[in-house]
Amino acid sequence: MKCLVTGAGGFLGGELVSRLLAHGHTDVKCFVRPGSDVTHLAQMTEAHPGARVEFVRGNVTVRADVESAVRDVDIVFHLAAAMKGSAADMFLNTVVGTKRLLDAVAAQPGTGVVLVSSFGVYGVASLSRGALVDESTALEPAPEKRDPYSYSKWRQETLFHEYRERYGFPGVALRPGVIVGPGGAPLSARVGVGVFGLFLSLGGGNPLPISYVTNCAEALVVAARNPTAHAVINVCDDEPPSCAGYLRRYRKEVRALRTVAVPYPAMQLVSRAVERYSLRSGGQLPAVFTPYRTASLWKGNRFSNARLKSIGWRQLVPTDEGLRRTLAYWREREGRA
Amino acid sequence: MKTLRVAVVGCGKIADAHVGELQKMPGVDIVGVCDLESLMAEQLARRFGLSHFTDDFEQLLATRTPDVVHITTPPQSHVALATRALEAGAHVYVEKPLAMDVAGVDAIVGRARETGRKLTVGHSFHFDPPALEMRRLIAGGAIGEPVHVESHFGYSLAGPFGAAILGDPRHWVHTLPGRLFHNNVDHMLNKVLEFVTDPEPAVHAFATRRRPHAFGDVRDRMQDELRVTLLGKSVTGYATFTSHVSPVSHFLRVYGSRGILHVDYNIRTVVLEPGPTLPSQIGRLLPAFKRAGEYRRQGWRNLRSFARADFQFFAGMHHLIERFYESIRSDAPLPIAYDEMRRLAVVMDTIWAQIAPRGGES
Numbered sequence: 080m081k082c083l084v085t086g087a088g089g090f091l092g093g094e095l096v097s098r099l100l101a102h103g104h105t106d107v108k109c110f111v112r113p114g115s116d117v118t119h120l121a122q123m124t125e126a127h128p129g130a131r132v133e134f135v136r137g138n139v140t141v142r143a144d145v146e147s148a149v150r151d152v153d154i155v156f157h158l159a160a161a162m163k164g165s166a167a168d169m170f171l172n173t174v175v176g177t178k179r180l181l182d183a184v185a186a187q188p189g190t191g192v193v194l195v196s197s198f199g200v201y202g203v204a205s206l207s208r209g210a211l212v213d214e215s216t217a218l219e220p221a222p223e224k225r226d227p228y229s230y231s232k233w234r235q236e237t238l239f240h241e242y243r244e245r246y247g248f249p250g251v252a253l254r255p256g257v258i259v260g261p262g263g264a265p266l267s268a269r270v271g272v273g274v275f276g277l278f279l280s281l282g283g284g285n286p287l288p289i290s291y292v293t294n295c296a297e298a299l300v301v302a303a304r305n306p307t308a309h310a311v312i313n314v315c316d317d318e319p320p321s322c323a324g325y326l327r328r329y330r331k332e333v334r335a336l337r338t339v340a341v342p343y344p345a346m347q348l349v350s351r352a353v354e355r356y357s358l359r360s361g362g363q364l365p366a367v368f369t370p371y372r373t374a375s376l377w378k379g380n381r382f383s384n385a386r387l388k389s390i391g392w393r394q395l396v397p398t399d400e401g402l403r404r405t406l407a408y409w410r411e412r413e414g415r416a
Numbered sequence: 417m418k419t420l421r422v423a424v425v426g427c428g429k430i431a432d433a434h435v436g437e438l439q440k441m442p443g444v445d446i447v448g449v450c451d452l453e454s455l456m457a458e459q460l461a462r463r464f465g466l467s468h469f470t471d472d473f474e475q476l477l478a479t480r481t482p483d484v485v486h487i488t489t490p491p492q493s494h495v496a497l498a499t500r501a502l503e504a505g506a507h508v509y510v511e512k513p514l515a516m517d518v519a520g521v522d523a524i525v526g527r528a529r530e531t532g533r534k535l536t537v538g539h540s541f542h543f544d545p546p547a548l549e550m551r552r553l554i555a556g557g558a559i560g561e562p563v564h565v566e567s568h569f570g571y572s573l574a575g576p577f578g579a580a581i582l583g584d585p586r587h588w589v590h591t592l593p594g595r596l597f598h599n600n601v602d603h604m605l606n607k608v609l610e611f612v613t614d615p616e617p618a619v620h621a622f623a624t625r626r627r628p629h630a631f632g633d634v635r636d637r638m639q640d641e642l643r644v645t646l647l648g649k650s651v652t653g654y655a656t657f658t659s660h661v662s663p664v665s666h667f668l669r670v671y672g673s674r675g676i677l678h679v680d681y682n683i684r685t686v687v688l689e690p691g692p693t694l695p696s697q698i699g700r701l702l703p704a705f706k707r708a709g710e711y712r713r714q715g716w717r718n719l720r721s722f723a724r725a726d727f728q729f730f731a732g733m734h735h736l737i738e739r740f741y742e743s744i745r746s747d748a749p750l751p752i753a754y755d756e757m758r759r760l761a762v763v764m765d766t767i768w769a770q771i772a773p774r775g776g777e778s
Contacts, residue, residue, distance in 0.1 A: 112583055114631055138584050164576040165429040170459045178455060223463045234459070360725035361440050 081106045083148055085139060085180065086158030088115035090262045091195065091292060095156055096132070097123055098296040105130035110137060110148045110159070139176030149183040154191045154303050160235070166227035173231040174238060181242040191249035191306045193299055196236040198256045198288060198382060199229035204374040213383035214311045224371045240310065249306040255295050255314040256288030256382055259401060261408035263292060266329065269376055270322045280340040282322020285379030288315040291401030294394050301392045308390060315384050318398045332406040334413045346373050417443040418745050423482035425473055425497055426489030427451035427460040430511060434486050435464045437734045448480040473497065477504040484744065487511060490588040495520045499527040507744050509737065511538040512602040516593060518761040525754045536740045536752050541603050541681055543739065543751065544732035549686045550670065550679045558688055559672025565611045567655040569604035570664035573640065585633045593768045595638050601657055606760055607668050608646050608653035618647040619763055623771035626660050637773060644767060685714045
């Protein structure tokens with residue numbers, strides 16, 4: 080099976096290539112940005128002498144680049160997405176890039192797609208606190224009211240389903256929670272945000288739906304075995320820590336952080352004031368907090384991984400061990416800094 | 417007030433600013449947004465609550481019949497889109513740079529004149545609050561006669577746009593005659609040309625690349641430091657574009673026969689350095705206090721503006737659009753004269769010719 084991994088130069092991409100090789104998928108094309116450092120990928124392949132790992136440099140928004148990458152591939156793992164930038168830039172790189180890829184896949188019958196989506200596509204603002212989110216939970220009804228990342232991931236996934244239904248290619252969207260591990264972001268927005276040198280702890284006792292990067296990559300490989308079994312699959316580990324618990328460990332094991340815990344009702348009041356001010360002032364300050372975003376991120380939900388388990392996924396790295404490795408990585412980084 | 421029907425073509429990052437400012441203005445109806453990539457048009461419409469979006473420019477012109485079209489696409493498409501919009505009877509606001517070269521500027525301006533429609537270009541900093549304050553002070557004789565100007569424009573290649581340029585050798589910036597500079601130095605040069613008013617000032621430009629070689633392709637040929645002198649008969653100018661100086665500054669100094677004005681576009685201050693009024697060493701002691709007091713006074717003024725919600729990031733663009741629309745509604749003079757657009761394009765063409773890398777590199 081010839082695999083293409085877009086975003087192979089990224090945090091999850093590198094781990095996915097490693098898991099593919101471990102599962103014996105030795106014919107892998109890595110699609111990376113021009114100028115990306117692929118040293119770690121090249122080193123990884125040295126441990127698999129029989130493997131045929133190819134590097135294709137290009138831009139996902141450029142039709143010719145994507146067409147050439149997809150050619151003769153059996154399955155595409157589509158990980159490439161923008162993690163930062165303006166709303167328009169994120170949309171361009173995530174959604175338009177996906178459209179280019181799906182156009183190329185649609186023109187090559189038989190090629191399957193495993194899309195990496197996000198928990199951010201769920202419409203959780205109207206759910207009650209602590210509600211369980213599984214694959215039957217409705218998609219976000221007002222994605223433009225969310226942050227630009229969630230909006231672009233929502234449109235990416237809806238576009239994916241539109242194409243899948245129109246062209247009938249095998250495809251599944253995996254929705255990971257917070258992907259953690261060495262090289263990932265140390266503090267998810269679900270835990271809290273830094274403001275003027277102070278860290279606002281906003282997640283409190285909410286479960287932090289982490290997916291250790293190895294476990295997440297394993298989920299992608301397992302899902303690819305039968306990409307027609309389900310249209311969407313949640314990806315998160317068992318026994319998630321609480322947001323406050325994760326923050327405590329981060330402060331103890333990585334670095335001291337001046338934090339203030341803000342209870343959810345208080346954060347809703349702050350968000351309402353921030354949004355009102357932003358509207359009244361004609362956007363003089365952006366509405367970084369709004370009641371809708373606050374409800375989506377910090378009201379608190381539980382996420383099910385039952386479907387993921389039903390397709391044969393096993394959590395390779397226990398939650399506690401994953402956290403230990405993640406925090407050890409950041410402790411070393413902070414120590415060097 | 418006549419309501420103007422406005423369309424925006426090109427739905428990238430800067431289109432957000434246009435739509436955001438237009439939505440604050442009375443007498444403006446955004447009738448449609450357009451992008452070759454329909455998803456980009458869709459996202460702009462959805463995020464700003466607009467009802468009509470399309471990927472068909474002709475259809476936009478025909479069915480939405482805009483009075484004004486804002487063109488926020490890459491510069492390579494400006495001539496085609498602007499001339500077509502003018503022919504369709506719309507007035508046109510084009511983001512900078514107006515065109516790829518002086519021939520392109522002539523084509524757009526010529527079509528505006530032929531059709532009797534109006535045209536402006538996105539020289540938004542020209543209408544930023546410090547620029548307006550500077551003109552008021554100079555008109556009041558604060559510095560006497562201008563003698564020399566220095567324009568400084570800092571740029572960060574570490575920002576999202578810089579990352580996009582350096583991340584892709586086929587980025588459209590690499591196909592502009594003046595590459596990185598071409599997309600930015602309107603804001604640097606027009607400040608100098610406001611004072612160096614000669615029809616054809618002497619231009620001397622120097623450019624270099626300070627970054628190390630990293631890619632082995634067109635990106636390594638992109639220069640990132642530019643210095644330009646402009647020599648007029650009565651006023652001279654010096655302009656700096658830098659992408660390595662930190663902090664990333666944006667300021668203008670106007671040297672006059674009786675004082676010097678320091679105009680800072682980032683912190684929005686306009687501070688006058690007058691000639692000495694007291695003799696000798698005393699004359700050296702007091703001005704520092706006076707200058708500190710002036711900065712404090714302007715800090716408070718900015719704070720009051722902020723409290724009135726009148727300290728907006730895109731204030732210059734807002735003022736420029738207002739003046740352009742006023743010009744359309746009441747046939748008032750244009751905010752930017754066509755001759756100024758052409759003079760700037762001539763200077764830019766001259767600079768690109770002078771800094772072109774030698775040895776056959778393109």
